[in-house]
Amino acid sequence: MGNASVWRRLDGWLILFYAFFICWGWANLYSTALGERHAPLFDLSENYAKQLLWMGLSALLILVITLLKYIEYYQFAGVVYLISIALLAGLFPFGRHIHGAVSWYALGPLRFQPAELAKLATALLLARYLSDPSVEISRPKALIRALLIIGVPTALIAAQPDLGTALVFSIFLLVLYRESMPGYYLFIGFGAALIFVMAQAFGATPVLVGLISLASIWAYQRRRQKKNLWRVIPFLVFAIGFLYSTDFIFNRVLSDRHRNRINILIGKVEHTEAFRRGIGYNLNQSLLTIGSGGLMGKGFLKGTLTQGNFVPEQSTDYIFCTIGEEWGFVGSAGLVILFSLFIARIFYKAERQNTRFSRVYGYAVGCFFMIHLLVNAGMALGIMPTIGIPLPFFSYGGSALWGFTAMLFIFIKLDATRGEFF
Amino acid sequence: MKRSALFFILLSLGTAALVARLYYVQMVNKIYRVKGDRTAIIAMRTYPSRGCIYDRKGRLLVANRNSYNLVATPGQVNGVDTAALCRILGLSQTDFAARLKRCVEENTKYRKSVFKRLLRPAEVVRFQELSYRFPGFYLQRNPLRTYPYASSAHILGHIGEVNARFLKSHPDYQAGENAGISGIEKTYERVLRGEPGVRFERKDVRNRIVGSYADGRYDTLPQPGRDITTTIDIDLQQYGERLMKNKRGSIVAIEPETGEILASVTSPSYDPNLLVGRKRDENYSRLLRDTADKPLLNRAITGTYPPGSTFKLVTALIGEQEKVLNPRTTHTCHHGFRVGKFHIACHCGTTGPIDLETAIAVSCNNFFAHVYWDLIKRKKTPALGLEAWRTYVKGFGFGDFLGTDLSTGVKGFIPDSSFYDKLYGRGRWHALNTISNGIGQGEVLATPIQLANMAAIIANRGWYYTPHIVKKIGGKPNENPNFTAKRRTGIAASYFTPVIRGMARVITEGSAQYTASIPDIALCGKTGTAQNPHGAAHSIFAGFAPIEDPTIALAVVVENGSWGSRWAAPIASLMVEKYIDGAIETPARKAIEKRMVEGDLNTPEGWAESTLKPVETHG
CATH class of the missing domain: 3.40.710.10 (DD-peptidase/beta-lactamase superfamily)
Structure with a gap:
């Protein structure tokens, strides 16, 4: 088999981005653990040392991924999916309770988070399902099946409960949209989210007034066609019904933790004393740390707030703070821009795939990186609710590093093959 | 419009929002900026005095008196005059090493841990005289409670050093701080504690504090704990x-x-x-062990x-x-x-x-x-x-x-x-x-x-x-x-x-x-x-x-x-x-x-x- 030629066709840009991100990411982890004082690089009780081990092992993972063939990814998509579902379900009897959720398997000092595998597996199976030429996602039957593939792992993750990771799965809607799902499904989803946030921020009545006026304008502009009038009414009724159930969702379905996070985000909670020491503590510390970086940052290993351990969970969910403090606006904005160029490259590559299988998979991978970047950095900056999901390649954690590495390199491999051996 | 455009639009909008927000937080908003000599500023907490407790007629039931703990950052302990410090504290060299090791185990080398609790007044004075010879060691004020009436123990309750579990659920506390453990001290902890302030100080290469940063412009004053008047006569x-x-x-x-x-x-x-x-732990376990009288009940x-x-x-x-x-x-x-x-x-x-x-x-x-x-x-x-x-x-x-x-x-x-x-x-x-x-x-x-x-x-x-x-x-x-x-x-x-x-x-x-x-x-x-x-x-x-x-x-x-x-x-x-x-x-x-x-x-x-x-x- 012409494997040598495949090696040459692996996308150099993506690999370069990857290498750059994990090296920088590791340097930041080193910084959160240490400071100006130098310590042995390989002390396995420290996170940065463990991460180094995971990085070495992911090189092995990359090798295996590139040796597997395109057709094998296609064939084993279903099996991988079933394994990941079994692992998710197995968490409830066998998982370890950490911070009130069962998201992890624990074997001695080793921990494994099956949700990371589930992301990849769902993307693969969805890609395989959609690659069947007879499947047309604009038909309800196919749409329901596709939603089922996405929904099962999402529900299992939401039940852990890990709403943050479950929310990440919503990006599959964008992928379905690319594969010709009618646009109004996206519109409904987006509209519902908007109504929910607006209703909590401004109260139900202003939103009601807004909805009715929007609907009236829409109907007025199309007044020539009578049937348009009838089309807008069910929409409006549904929207108003949803509007008045937002309070129920907010107060009954969500827990205190989630409510607080939304309230902080929409500014319902003032930055008072109680706020600073209670529910808003993490956010306040995070903003202070990022803000103290200024234009150029304090320099690598010199972040006083990072070294002082001021931000909780800094090596995982709040790693962006370290970048903000030590590398300043130049570094952190640079990271955001580089990362989005990396994602853009994935989208660009995905669009150029000549099989639907690798296109769908590529879009899913790009979307995963996109939502992780926007939510993680947005949370540290206080423009997204506090949802604890990692920043790919930067946050500490073996499962996440492997998950994202595998996800990316499977795409790089599929891209290099372009279905030639299919 | 091609559907793939949506992805690039979302990505650009998201990136623009993040960069704009970064610009605001890091470049525009002064509150978040602590510039200047960036390597040499540390944020120190200043603790307010804890609120007092009175009876219904205004008689003082619980008051404060001062004492000091010696805290150490083991990673900064270089060139300490160990012999002098041991002499002041009455420790042997092996005891000194053992204590330092325990500090590392408790809170790592790079964070402060309590080295010796509740120094005697004479120890405090002698330490202060020679403190320049002990880099990495600091005195930390540790206010103690005193009870003029020696009464109402169960109502008033007592305070103690916070443990690791408490710290997990209370991110605004730091190791070595006190919190109410029982009685009024516990139920009204927030009121009595007040709000710690932050002081930004400049330090030199050897980690010695050389003065306040920017004339204290960014410092916040601690808010003293509020007093409580009980209904007790x-x-x-x-x-x-x-x-x-x-x-x-x-x-x-x-x-x-x-x-x-x-x-x-x-x-x-x-x-x-x-x-x-100093005798708190000893006394507490004695009270706890008294299963006949159960004085803590x-x-x-x-x-x-x-x-x-x-x-x-x-x-x-x-x-x-x-x-x-x-x-x-x-x-x-x-x-x-x-x-x-x-x-x-x-x-x-x-x-x-x-x-x-x-x-x-x-x-x-x-x-x-x-x-x-x-x-x-x-x-x-x-x-x-x-x-x-x-x-x-x-x-x-x-x-x-x-x-x-x-x-x-x-x-x-x-x-x-x-x-x-x-x-x-x-x-x-x-x-x-x-x-x-x-x-x-x-x-x-x-x-x-x-x-x-x-x-x-x-x-x-x-x-x-x-x-x-x-x-x-x-x-x-x-x-x-x-x-x-x-x-x-x-x-x-x-x-x-x-x-x-x-x-x-x-x-x-x-x-x-x-x-x-x-x-x-x-x-x-x-x-x-x-x-x-x-x-x-x-x-x-x-x-x-x-x-x-x-x-x-x-x-x-x-x-x-x-x-x-x-x-x-x-x-x-x-x-x-x-x-x-x-x-x-x-x-x-x-x-x-x-x-x-x-x-x-x-x-x-x-x-x-x-x-x-x-x-x-x-x-």
Whole structure:
């Protein structure tokens, strides 16, 4: 088999981005653990040392991924999916309770988070399902099946409960949209989210007034066609019904933790004393740390707030703070821009795939990186609710590093093959 | 438009939003910027002084005094003059190394850990003189509590260093800080603690602090903890502690009009000053190990006792409200309550029919067993009758947490129908199986504070405020809605009249006439003798005074004190006299006071001496 030629066709840009991100990411982890004082690089009780081990092992993972063939990814998509579902379900009897959720398997000092595998597996199976030429996602039957593939792992993750990771799965809607799902499904989803946030921020009545006026304008502009009038009414009724159930969702379905996070985000909670020491503590510390970086940052290993351990969970969910403090606006904005160029490259590559299988998979991978970047950095900056999901390649954690590495390199491999051996 | 465009649009919008926000946070907003010599600024916390605690008349119960801990950052300990430091602290070189190692294990090399706790004043002074020779070591102020009255240990509680678990759930605390562990110190931790400030300081390459950063422009001042005024009357509290010496049990006194706790005595107790300072751990484990006396147990709020005959008052009130009883109802006692083979003895000594008032005065078991029986029988099934009764009883604050601002509490116990279902089988029990509930001897269990609250309810004729211990916070009245909402029992005010008259007769002509009547104060009350499988019965009293416009309601429990009239009633009367008159006046009363203070129930000899000896009468 012409494997040598495949090696040459692996996308150099993506690999370069990857290498750059994990090296920088590791340097930041080193910084959160240490400071100006130098310590042995390989002390396995420290996170940065463990991460180094995971990085070495992911090189092995990359090798295996590139040796597997395109057709094998296609064939084993279903099996991988079933394994990941079994692992998710197995968490409830066998998982370890950490911070009130069962998201992890624990074997001695080793921990494994099956949700990371589930992301990849769902993307693969969805890609395989959609690659069947007879499947047309604009038909309800196919749409329901596709939603089922996405929904099962999402529900299992939401039940852990890990709403943050479950929310990440919503990006599959964008992928379905690319594969010709009618646009109004996206519109409904987006509209519902908007109504929910607006209703909590401004109260139900202003939103009601807004909805009715929007609907009236829409109907007025199309007044020539009578049937348009009838089309807008069910929409409006549904929207108003949803509007008045937002309070129920907010107060009954969500827990205190989630409510607080939304309230902080929409500014319902003032930055008072109680706020600073209670529910808003993490956010306040995070903003202070990022803000103290200024234009150029304090320099690598010199972040006083990072070294002082001021931000909780800094090596995982709040790693962006370290970048903000030590590398300043130049570094952190640079990271955001580089990362989005990396994602853009994935989208660009995905669009150029000549099989639907690798296109769908590529879009899913790009979307995963996109939502992780926007939510993680947005949370540290206080423009997204506090949802604890990692920043790919930067946050500490073996499962996440492997998950994202595998996800990316499977795409790089599929891209290099372009279905030639299919 | 191609659908793929959406992805690039979303990505660009998201990126633009993040970059714009970064620009705002890092470049525009000055609050988040701490610029300048960036490597050399550290944020130090400054701790405010903890709030003091006063009694209701403004007397200082808890104050602060200063002391220092020596903290170390092991990673910065380079070139320390170890010999000098060991000499100052009186440590050996190996001990020094061991302590440093423990610091690393506890908090890593790069964070501060407590190296030596509570230095002696001389050590502090000598350390300060030579501190330049000890890089990496700092003095940390550690304010200690002091208790001028050496009283009320359980109410005030104590503070201690926060542990790792506490830190996890309280991100704004740091290792080495103190927090309330029990009592008011715990429940009002936030108020007493205040808010730490932050001071930004410049340091040099060797980590020595060289001055404040930007003239302190970014510093925030600590907000001092607020003072707390309790509802306690320290005179009354200490008097109660004196009366309860060498006895086990408790006294709770409440101001009925407000629900304020005037005194909450538990005995045996301990001197709160024991849990302060260098000997704290040693003393604490000694108190903890004392399983005979259990001095750390707050019997006033966590001790549960069968209320005995004091509970007959509740039975009577429910009976009146439910119309199975009115002031003219009579029952005749034939030395007990008999139904078929069923029998409860009674020693009331009456012959012929007696009414409610008399029944209370003589504490007739037969009378109240009948009332309770009638209450349960009214409904179709005993289960329904019991549940209806239970609803009223819970209205008096029994069988549930009272919701006080004390740091602990227990529910007590009021049996429900499922309790008897489990005991006898569903539907296989009848009213008579539960009859002893009516005279407070069955499964019913109550805490002393619940009994005092019951007395307050009767004094108020049907309502109460949740008992509480804090009157003012930072000089402003305690406005916790929990303590300002009137709670009602569902018993009409008029039904209290015959009960209160009966309670007055308990003191003037009933069981407690010789030991508990006060010359110029009309005390109303009810004695109780709670059967107890572990030994002699508990002596119980619940009452209030004066009969018109009551100012104090209280309950007294003396474990193994035999009859209610033997210990609990005289102690209660002395508390009332002390509170209302300020002192015990007449020689006869002084003799009773002496007997109460000197009575020792904790040793077998003392118990025999003070319990079996006949009571001198002054009637």
